Amino acid sequence: MVQKAPMLLIPGPITLPERVLKAMAKPIINHRGEEFHTLYEKVEEGLKSVFKTENNVYIISGSGTAGVDMVFQNFVYEGEKILIPDFGEFTGRIVENALKIGAEPVVVKSEWGCIPSLGSIMSAVENNDVESIFIVHNETSTGVTFRLIDEVASIARKRGILVFVDTVSDLGVEPFYTDELGVDICVAASQKGLGGPPGLSFVSVSGRALEKGLKNPRRRSFYLDFEKIHRFHLRRETPFTPAVPLIYGMAEALEILKEEGYEERVKRHAENARMIYEFLESENIEVFPRDKEYWSTSVIVFRNKGINAEEMIRRLYEEHGILIARGMGKLRNETTRIGNVGYEGRVEIEYFLNSLRKVLKDIGGKS
Ligand SMILES: Cc1ncc(COP(=O)(O)O)c(C=O)c1O
Numbered sequence: 001m002v003q004k005a006p007m008l009l010i011p012g013p014i015t016l017p018e019r020v021l022k023a024m025a026k027p028i029i030n031h032r033g034e035e036f037h038t039l040y041e042k043v044e045e046g047l048k049s050v051f052k053t054e055n056n057v058y059i060i061s062g063s064g065t066a067g068v069d070m071v072f073q074n075f076v077y078e079g080e081k082i083l084i085p086d087f088g089e090f091t092g093r094i095v096e097n098a099l100k101i102g103a104e105p106v107v108v109k110s111e112w113g114c115i116p117s118l119g120s121i122m123s124a125v126e127n128n129d130v131e132s133i134f135i136v137h138n139e140t141s142t143g144v145t146f147r148l149i150d151e152v153a154s155i156a157r158k159r160g161i162l163v164f165v166d167t168v169s170d171l172g173v174e175p176f177y178t179d180e181l182g183v184d185i186c187v188a189a190s191q192k193g194l195g196g197p198p199g200l201s202f203v204s205v206s207g208r209a210l211e212k213g214l215k216n217p218r219r220r221s222f223y224l225d226f227e228k229i230h231r232f233h234l235r236r237e238t239p240f241t242p243a244v245p246l247i248y249g250m251a252e253a254l255e256i257l258k259e260e261g262y263e264e265r266v267k268r269h270a271e272n273a274r275m276i277y278e279f280l281e282s283e284n285i286e287v288f289p290r291d292k293e294y295w296s297t298s299v300i301v302f303r304n305k306g307i308n309a310e311e312m313i314r315r316l317y318e319e320h321g322i323l324i325a326r327g328m329g330k331l332r333n334e335t336t337r338i339g340n341v342g343y344e345g346r347v348e349i350e351y352f353l354n355s356l357r358k359v360l361k362d363i364g365g366k367s
Pocket of ligand 1: 011063064065066090136138139140166167168169189
C-alpha cells in the first residue's frame with residue numbers, strides 16, 4: 001500500500017520531497033570510509049552556507065535537543081553564571097539544562113507571548129558576572145522570535161561573554177547570520193527550516209567557544225563529549241556510528257536549498273507567513289504574540305477563542321489532508337500552531353487557507 005503523505009503544517013517535522021526520501025534509501029556505507037568523508041564534508045559545507053558561518057559545524061546524530069545538550073555538557077561550566085531570557089516552553093528547557101549541569105542560570109523572564117526587554121537583559125548583565133548568554137531565537141511554543149540578537153551580542157562582545165543561540169525552529173526560514181551577529185554557538189536541527197528528515201542536529205562553534213569546550217575540566221557526557229566530537233570531525237567522521245540514511249537525506253535537502261537559493265527560500269517563507277497572518281486577521285482570529293515586531297515567520301500561533309480547536313484540527317486532517325498543531329505546554333488548550341518551515345509555496349498555502357476557511361465555517365467558525 002502506498003501511503004499518501006499528509007501536508008504537515010506543524011512546526012516540524014515537514015513533508016519531505018521524493019528526492020530526500022529516495023536519498024535516504026541509498027545503500028548503507030562504511031562510516032569510516034572515503035565515501036562517508038565526502039558525504040560529511042558536503043553536508044558541512046551546505047550547512048555553513050545556511051548558518052552563514054566559517055566556523056566548524058558539527059553533525060550530531062540526535063534531534064535538536066541532543067545539540068542543545070551537547071552545548072551544555074561541554075561549553076557551560078559547572079558553577080558558571082549563564083544568562084537566559086525565559087519566555088516560553090523551550091527557553092524554560094534551556095534553564096533546566098543549565099540547572100542539570102550545575103550552572104547558575106540568571107533568568108530574565110517575560111510573560112509568554114512577549115520577550116524580555118533589552119533593558120532588563122542589560123541590567124542582568126551589569127549586575128551579574130555572567131560568562132555566557134543562551135538565547136532561543138524562535139520560541140516555538142508561543143510563535144515569538146527574539147529579534148534582538150544583534151543588540152545582545154554586541155553587549156556580550158564588549159564584555160567577553162559567549163553567545164549561544166538555539167535556532168532549531170527557524171534556521172533557513174528567518175534570516176540569521178551567525179558570523180555577522182558574532183554568535184559563538186548556533187544549534188539547529190534537520191527537520192524544520194533546513195528541509196531534512198527528523199533526527200539530526202547541527203552545532204556551529206566559534207574559535208573562542210571551541211577553546212573553552214576543550215578546556216572544560218568536567219565534560220560529563222560520554223556520547224556527547226566535545227573533545228571526541230571535534231577530534232573525529234577533523235577527519236570528517238563522528239566518534240560513534242552516525243545515522244547514515246539521515247545524513248544522506250540531509251545532503252539532498254541542502255542540495256535542494258542551494259537550487260532554490262537562500263534568499264529565495266527566506267522570501268518564500270516570509271510570503272507564506274504574510275498570507276497566513278492576513279487570513280487570521282480577515283477571520284478576526286487573534287494572533288497569540290503581543291507585538292507584531294516579534295511575530296514569528298516559522299510558527300504562527302493563534303488563540304482558540306470561540307473555536308473548537310480539536311474539531312478544527314481533526315477535520316483539516318481527515319477532510320483535507322493537512323495537519324496543524326495543538327498549542328504547547330500551558331498553552332495547549334488556549335492556542336493552535338501553524339508551522340511554516342517546509343517546502344510549501346503560494347499554491348499550497350492557498351489550498352491550506354481555503355481548507356481552513358471551509359472547516360471554520362463548517363464547525364460554526366468563531367462565536
Ligand atoms: C526552539 C526549539 N528548540 C529545541 C527543540 C528540540 O528539538 P527536537 O525536538 O528536534 O529535539 C525544538 C523542537 O521543536 C524547538 O522548537
